[in-house]
Amino acid sequence: MTFKVVQWNMNGYINNYHELELLIKEKNPDVICIQETHIGVLSNNNFVYPKQYLGYFANLQNIQTNKQGVGIIIKRVIPHELIHINSTLSTIALKVKLNSTLCIANTYIPPSQDFNDAELINLFLQLPEPLLWTGDFNAWNRLWGSRNSNRRGLLIENFVSNHNLTILNNDSPTHISTHSSLTNVDITLSSSQISPRMNWEVSSDLHGSDHFPILITIQVNLHSIKYNHLPKFKPHLAN
Numbered sequence: 001m002t003f004k005v006v007q008w009n010m011n012g013y014i015n016n017y018h019e020l021e022l023l024i025k026e027k028n029p030d031v032i033c034i035q036e037t038h039i040g041v042l043s044n045n046n047f048v049y050p051k052q053y054l055g056y057f058a059n060l061q062n063i064q065t066n067k068q069g070v071g072i073i074i075k076r077v078i079p080h081e082l083i084h085i086n087s088t089l090s091t092i093a094l095k096v097k098l099n100s101t102l103c104i105a106n107t108y109i110p111p112s113q114d115f116n117d118a119e120l121i122n123l124f125l126q127l128p129e130p131l132l133w134t135g136d137f138n139a140w141n142r143l144w145g146s147r148n149s150n151r152r153g154l155l156i157e158n159f160v161s162n163h164n165l166t167i168l169n170n171d172s173p174t175h176i177s178t179h180s181s182l183t184n185v186d187i188t189l190s191s192s193q194i195s196p197r198m199n200w201e202v203s204s205d206l207h208g209s210d211h212f213p214i215l216i217t218i219q220v221n222l223h224s225i226k227y228n229h230l231p232k233f234k235p236h237l238a239n
Contacts, residue, residue: 003098003218004029007134007188009108009175009211013037013047013057013071019207024050027203027215030075031096033106033134035211037069052076058085058092070108087123089115091135095128099221102194103128107135115152120159132198132216133165133189145171145184156187166195168216172202175211188216 006029010016013034024032032053039047039057049055054076059069070092074080079097083105093105105127109115127133140146141153144167149157160167168190173182188200197220203213 001220003220004031005104005132005134005216005218006032006213007106007186007216008032008207008213009035009136009186009209010207011036011038011209011211013039013069016208017048019209021050023203023207023213024053027213029215030078031094031104032073033104034071034073035069035106035108035136036067037071038067039069039071049073056082056092056094058090060088060090068108068110070106072104072106083126083128085123085126087126088119089113089123091123093127100130101128102218103131105131105133105135107133107137109135109137109139109152111138115155117155117159120155121163124159124163130191130194131165131189132191132194132218134187134214134216136186136211138185139187140183140185143167144169144187145173160189164192165189166192168195168198168200170200173212174202174214176206177210186211186214188214194218 006027040059053073055073057071070090072092072094081095083093085091089107089109091107096102096104139153139156141149141157143157168188173184174186175183177183197218199217201215206212
């Protein structure tokens with residue numbers, strides 16, 4: 001069976017909520033990892049979620065603007081658990097219980113935020129493997145299709161190499177810059193042992209953002225999984 005994850009810098013959860021619903025109708029994802037939600041600090045359960053989904057949102061407390069933020073939206077029927085993250089990098093993560101546990105993490109690092117290898121390692125150590133790690137890192141590197149490599153791109157390249165991670169990108173551009181040029185700033189990483197079962201592709205429709213949605217499909221064996229659907233009764237409709 002195919003498990004679907006959408007990764008998308010949606011440039012505002014509220015502003016682009018209708019486009020999110022259209023994207024869900026088009027792709028029917030099991031999980032959606034979104035960046036630049038523009039939602040404030042620890043804003044959970046205060047917003048409308050798409051039908052049949054639950055949402056988890058986070059933002060760093062030391063920022064001066066809400067024009068950042070990350071979130072993960074997941075189908076209600078999928079067993080999962082929120083992982084509490086302590087990091088200088090805006091990140092949210094879930095343990096998703098398929099036939100085995102998969103950690104799905106989602107990070108946004110704005111261009112103005114400096115970071116180092118120690119901060120990446122501290123975050124990585126809080127994410128159990130196997131891991132699928134999505135994010136807009138605002139990093140350039142030829143490894144994922146950029147024309148050149150910048151400092152943070154080289155930092156991430158070194159980090160990936162040292163921690164046995166795989167870059168899923170296939171060189172396709174993921175972002176239209178303010179100069180109308182295409183760039184590759186959205187990255188998807190995974191534990192190397194599960195990367196052969198994953199496929200990565202970029203949508204051709206921006207859906208109102210300046211980043212293209214990315215679809216990651218994972219081949220998983222779900223025949224042994226039974227979701228516990230709790231019965232719901234409507235006594236006021238009883239005859």
